[in-house]
Amino acid sequence: AQSVAQPEDQVNVAEGNPLTVKCTYSVSGNPYLFWYVQYPNRGLQFLLKYITGDNLVKGSYGFEAEFNKSQTSFHLKKPSALVSDSALYFCAVRAFTGGGNKLTFGTGTQLKVEL
Amino acid sequence: NAGVTQTPKFQVLKTGQSMTLQCAQDMNHEYMSWYRQDPGMGLRLIHYSVGAGITDQGEVPNGYNVSRSTTEDFPLRLLSAAPSQTSVYFCASSYSNGGISYEQYFGPGTRLTVT
Numbered sequence A: 001a002q003s004v005a006q007p008e009d010q011v012n013v014a015e016g017n018p019l020t021v022k023c024t025y026s027v028s029g030n031p032y033l034f035w036y037v038q039y040p041n042r043g044l045q046f047l048l049k050y051i052t053g054d055n056l057v058k059g060s061y062g063f064e065a066e067f068n069k070s071q072t073s074f075h076l077k078k079p080s081a082l083v084s085d086s087a088l089y090f091c092a093v094r095a096f097t098g099g100g101n102k103l104t105f106g107t108g109t110q111l112k113v114e115l
Numbered sequence B: 001n002a003g004v005t006q007t008p009k010f011q012v013l014k015t016g017q018s019m020t021l022q023c024a025q026d027m028n029h030e031y032m033s034w035y036r037q038d039p040g041m042g043l044r045l046i047h048y049s050v051g052a053g054i055t056d057q058g059e060v061p062n063g064y065n066v067s068r069s070t071t072e073d074f075p076l077r078l079l080s081a082a083p084s085q086t087s088v089y090f091c092a093s094s095y096s097n098g099g100i101s102y103e104q105y106f107g108p109g110t111r112l113t114v115t
Helices: none
Strands: A003-005 A010-014 A020-021 A025-026 A031-038 A042-052 A057-058 A064-068 A073-078 A087-095 A107-115 B004-007 B010-013 B021-027 B031-038 B044-051 B053-057 B063-067 B076-078 B087-097 B102-107 B110-114
Touching: A003 A087, A010 A020, A020 A057, A020 A107, A025 A073, A025 A087, A031 A064, A031 A073, A042 A064, A042 B102, A057 B021, A073 A087, B004 B087, B010 B021, B021 B031, B021 B087, B044 B063
Parallel strands: A010 A107, B010 B110
Antiparallel strands: A003 A025, A020 A073, A031 A042, A031 A087, A057 A064, A064 A073, A087 A107, B004 B021, B021 B076, B031 B044, B031 B087, B044 B053, B063 B076, B087 B102, B087 B110
């Protein structure tokens, strides 16, 4: 069975500081990994994905994520946080092969960026 | 391009009532899915479809039915509503190539309350 862990329910950071939202995963074989963002009362929006290739993936709004196979992690990062980045962030995983088309989500991390 | 649309936005049901949540997409995506979002639990997959006429169960299928008669539409039916089905429901779709789906596009959600 595949699973995702987001160990922090909430992350607080000051505007202009770097931010990291953590994600670890468990899946059989190679993973597809995704990050999504959810603003209040909205659906989820796709930020970035890792399928294969370079371990550092760049996505929307200046976000990037680093795939680390040995640590089974896919942490989301941004060099300089903005107040408008405050939202709920979800990491998701599915198996590269097999596992059907089922995407498994983490429980989400609330990011709060303060002035 | 409307993307993924869901109706209604809000619904209140009494225990035992049935209803259908509508989902449509205009991106010609083969893969569609339904999730429910509950506080502290992330998103959980209810049912999914890899194309017209093909559906399968996700993580929490009990109490829900789906069908996929067209590529565009993927309705979710609640057979006999229970308070445990109070949740926010999201429909999503994605491009699929060779049976592998990629990043999913989410609708705005339906907030359902069962009393």
